[in-house]
Amino acid sequence: MNIKKRYIVLIAFIAIVIGAVGTYAAGQLFSNFSNNSNSGLASTDRDLLLELADQQEVLEENMGEMSKVVNAFTIIKENYVEEVDDNQLIEGAIQGMLQSLGDPYTVYMDKETMEQFNEQIESSFEGIGAEVSMVNGNVTIVAPIKDSPAEKAGLKPNDQILTVDGESVEGLDLYEAVNKIRGEKGSEVTIEIRRPGVEDLLSIDITRDSIPLQTVYVEEKETDGKLIGIIELTSFSENTAKEFAAEVEKLEEKGMDGLVIDVRGNPGGLLPAVEEILKLFVTKDTPYLQIEDPTGKKSRYFSDLETAKDYPIVTLINEGSASASEILAVSLKEAMNYEVVGTTSFGKGTVQQTVSMGDGSTIKITRFKWLSPEGNWIHEDGVEPTVEQEMPDYYYANPVQVKDDPFAYNESDPNIEDIQLMLEGLDYNPGRLDGYFDEGTKKAVEAFQKDNELEVTGEVDQSTAEVLQTKLMEKVRNGADDLQLEKAIEVLTK
Structure with a gap:
């Protein structure tokens, strides 16, 4: 074995690890200065320095074990049948370490991926x-x-x-x-x-x-003489909290009688953004959030708000509401007893931070668990609504796959059940929803084909299936038959 080569590789590997630890600490110290007045999530400088020292001590203790990684590197380089790129092996080692954690939210991003990640957050x-x-x-x-x-x-x-x-x-x-x-x-x-x-x-x-990445959408509804504000948040990005606060202020100036915050299909985003929103509603006498660090230490975070809003608030959630959306829903539910309407959310209860590797690549690593005001961890369980409400059945219709022959009279198939759901959702009553293509289904198909200038065959080929799906999606996106929103407004106006 070439001892000199092995020594150089070992030094390089250790330098990568130490570099990552140093960059992480520096990033955390900067975060402490910039976020103290906003999120309150940064540790103290003293704690960070102690943590850095601990990590370096662990590194030193495991130097012998790291030589095993270097041995593998050298064996591959000197024995593999084809030439192998050094960078490929190093990045593969990093990927392998992260994948061994079994955490889908701890990932490695190379320079190109990191640029795309930043682009997605910012614009x-x-x-x-x-x-x-x-x-x-x-x-x-x-x-x-x-x-x-x-x-x-x-x-x-x-x-x-x-x-x-x-x-x-x-x-x-x-x-x-x-x-x-x-x-x-x-x-x-x-x-x-x-x-x-x-x-x-x-x-x-x-x-x-x-x-x-527009993240804030506003709507107003008059119901029984009451003005209801509806603010939909599609994600939590850099400007979300500021835009949200401005829209709330406008609605309050108009005399809003109730507010619906719609985070259905909102996958989450930046933690400080949801914190700033919660500070608008959660009073100072109860925490809006708890954070558990890797040692198990729990910290509670409070707002400066003296009094609650003088109007009721409902949060709308569904299975696509994740992470920061769940923080919003469960915090308003537990801290302020506000109602949550919809279906159980996705279930992501961890917080990630990005750690630069010094070359433009980054590790996004799970650092904390977030807990509800009462200390509950919703990870993999989701937030349960206080008022459960499904959407109409046709909202759950699946795309129809026409493989060979069209679906026709006297056939049974799961795809036909989806066709019937779509027809019913578009007000072409097929008479049944069990997947059997009877005379009523045929007449509904013919009526749909005629109204949409398709060949009237009474059978569903790929062309008819695509138009069915397009028309249904247009209706869904226009908010028709939104039973969850209707229920939220009903709860507000009771």
Whole structure:
């Protein structure tokens, strides 16, 4: 063995690790100065220095074990049948260490991926517009972004992505899979998904587009002489809290009688953003959030708010509400006894921080657990609504896959059940919803085809199926039959 080469590699590897620890501490110290008045989440300088010392001590204790990594590096370099790039091996070692943690939210991002990550947080990006996570080893949709190609194509929370343009994503880390899904505006990608509760795999064609990150949408409704403000938050980015506060102030100046905060399909985002929003509503006598550090120490965080708002507030959630959205919902629920309407949320109860590796690459690592005001950890369980409300059945209809022959009279198939749900949702009553194509279903199909200038056959081929899905998605995106929002307003006005 070339002792000199091994020694150099060992020094390089240790330098990478020490560099990461040093950068992390410096980043934390900077965070302490910049965030003390806002989030209160940074540790004290003294604690950070002690933590850095502890990590360096651990590093020194494990120097002997690290030589095993260097041995593997050298064995591969000197014995593998083909030439191997040094950087490939080092990045593979980092990926392997992180994957061994079994935490889908702790990931390595190379320089290019990190640039895309920053772009997504700060402005806009090009792609299909869906937040994804690694769940039990599967690339899984957390939520499609509002008005994105993913939403228009019918992707839903908990859809598992299996292939992208025919190539399997099995074995890829999250950001490798994301890089396959993303692409230039106007380009098309075919995604094969497994949807829980659906027997057949679904193949969905999506045209990529620019995904603007507008995060605050406002609506007003007059109900029984009361002004109800509805603010939808699609994610928590840098400007979300500021824009949200401004819109609340406008509504209050108009004499708002109740507020709905809609975080359905909101996959989360920046923790300080949701903290600033909570400080507008949670009074100082109860914590709006608790944070548990790696040692198990819990810290509680409070606002300076003296008195509660003089109007009721309802939070709207669903299975696509994750992370910061769940913080908002459970904090208002537990700290202020405000109602939560909808269905149980996604269930992400951890906080990540980015640690620079010094070369433009970054590790996004889970550092804390966040707990509700009462100290509950909702991870993998989600936030339960105080008032449960589903959406109409047609909201859950799946894309129809016409493989060979059209679906026709006297056939039974799970796809026909989805066709019937769509027809009913579009006010073409098929008479039944059990997947059997009877005379009533045929007449409903013929009426739909006639109204949409399709060939009137009474059968559902791919063309009819696509128009059905398009019309239904238009109705859903326009907010028709939004039973959850209706229930939230009903709760406010009681």
